Amino acid sequence: MRALLGVYDKTGIEAFARGLADLGWELVSTGGTFAALQAAGLPVRKVEDLTGFPEMLDGRVKTLHPAVHAGILARRDLPAHMAALEAHGIGPIDLVACNLYPFYATVTRPGGVPFAEAIENIDIGGPTLLRAAAKNHEAVLPVVDPADYARVLEALRAGGAGPDLRRELAWKAFAHVAAYDSAVAEWLWSQQRPGEFPPRFTVPLELAQPLRYGENPHQRAAFYLDRSLAGHGRGGIATAVQHHGKEMSYNNYLDADAALELRQRYPHPRLRHRQTHQPLRRRHPRRPLRSLPPRRPRRCHQRLRRHRRLQPPGR
8 A cells, every 4th residue: 555645734744654654554755745754764755766757846846747646546446447557567546645835824924925935835736636536535545634644544444444534535635625726716816906806706614613503493504714815814703702601593693793893883882782683772981871763664564564454354
């Protein structure tokens, strides 16, 4: 069994690689990951031993080679695929552990970054490896999250990863790459046409917590965080910390958001009470407590009441 390890975030990679080596896996790695594993005393090969080519173009080309991607994409259940690997002297790759250059963190640094620096932080080989491994997840384990290292090792020690784990890892790899690409596209548009609305905008959302119920008790709901570049550092209810009380519901979040907006709109008056997304009373520091004017009923409700009054008896 062969594992290809190439990570920017090296959290836990040494322990993960050691666990694979203890299980008899062959380790292949690139660049800084190879240096870190070699320094830890682990038996590891360079990816150029597989490709026959050194890393090129200041590291832009490392794993983009048929000797790597054929080993990942070959279906083990198709004799023709395995015969093609054998004919070209390519060995299969059974696990890909990869995470990507920190593009999001780079372009959101205070003060901004030069255009060329941001471009150099767009990962090409990493997403390609993850997509290939995720597509062929029935045979190849795509591991993008260091938090999954331990349970992958646990599954391998127990005899192998099952289909549920493989599909979850494939989903996570595709979701990670999709969010990564959305940040690149959003940033490029902002550089080309700042202030204009893009014709297509993909917003990556991250689950914050499931809610007790939706707008009504029989409805399901969940609260997601906006992880787009436009939402970076915006604050608001999404970043608030709940210190006590039961879990928030959909309506609780609407109430809290409306209260925050009211406080931002009226910096001196203080909100006293609110209900059903509308403030009931507010107080000015130098004025007595007073109620806000009630909302006028909607015209549709007025028409409905008028219609009911005109109904003949018995209907």
